Amino acid sequence: MHDLPCATCRDLCPEVALGAASAEDRADVLAHVERCAGCAALLRSMTDVGDGLAALVPPMEPPPGFEGRVLSAIRERGGRARPAFGQRLRSRPLTVAAAVAAAVALAAGGWLVGETTSAPSSAAVTSALVSRQGTAGTVVLVSGVRPWISMTFHVGSASGSVECEVQDASGRLVALGTFPIVHGYGSWAGPLPQGTTVRGAWVVTPDGRMLAWSAISGG
């Protein structure tokens, strides 16, 4: 690996961003941008261009039955993943987020336990998460046999851990789980206690500061 001067790195950035560089050039550029903010920003902006080119490719219908084959393959992957997940559960203490993820993997969604996509339908309610800065993400509540909630959250650029809390019909606050925020963005999904009527959802810091909230109607 060579220690590239900035000028050489900048010459190579287009090919690296497009995936057209040799392995050696790519390694040299990636090593350089680790310690050079200017070249890192250039590479990032060029990678955005390279990624954007994929959006220009027109759609094309896949062969018949593609959707079913994709869902079957993932159902098989989920089925095989479960024993390994169980081993992890036994081998070390779970974080709250991991416990919620386990509950989702094992309880939510019929396909992981081999049901078909014609499972009983459920009701979906989508609401906006808002913060003091404006829209901060989305909350989706899905009721039915296995009710669950998902949220995406994006505010600022901070990283850390936040908690999802919901308020039920009696006004009681229920903490459902924590999830990581990386550079201002995080997403999370978890099961809802059966029969819970959700009136609101919050994203709260570990020290109790509310970052975003959502008033939910019809949940």
Next chain:
Amino acid sequence: MRRIGPRVEDLPDEALLAGFAAGDPELAAAFVRTFQSKVYGVARRIVADAGTAEDVAQSTFERAWRHARTYDPRRGSVGAWLGIIARNLAIDAVRVRPVVPVDATALLRAMTEEDGGASRPERAALEAESVTTLRAALRQLPTEQARAIVLAGIAGLSANQVAANERIPLGTAKTRIRTAMLKLRSGLHQDGPDHA
């Protein structure tokens, strides 16, 4: 029980992705149905045969399922994210096979036609700004530069392979790729600081 509220097809893409990742059967089916033509289209344009393209498209959805938590909406739409995954997987697939000549003219024509990547009208509206800007910038490039950058960026050719495909010296291929990239980046930058 019948689903009430919005139809699943009308849910935001992020909600479809969350439902797909969490294993909701109805949302997962809607997610695949919504994006399968986009994903397959990218794969099919890069790999030579339909069977490999389907394998790539299927792997794209599997990867999206495993890594849904890494999706960041500030970096682009769900469709764009899937397109990037499909492109990377397709390039990996073609790299392990013998190089075959790529029809750069057909690829470039497909990418510069209107409404290239939208799978339904409302998504076309959402994606219009950045996609339209990039498409316009691509159209304004000299043909030889546009061919070079789509061969490298979409067909997955190395600079050496671009040179062979276009029957030009390696240095010329590198210059065309670099010049085209700088112009496209400049075109997106004019659209606003978020695209820089």
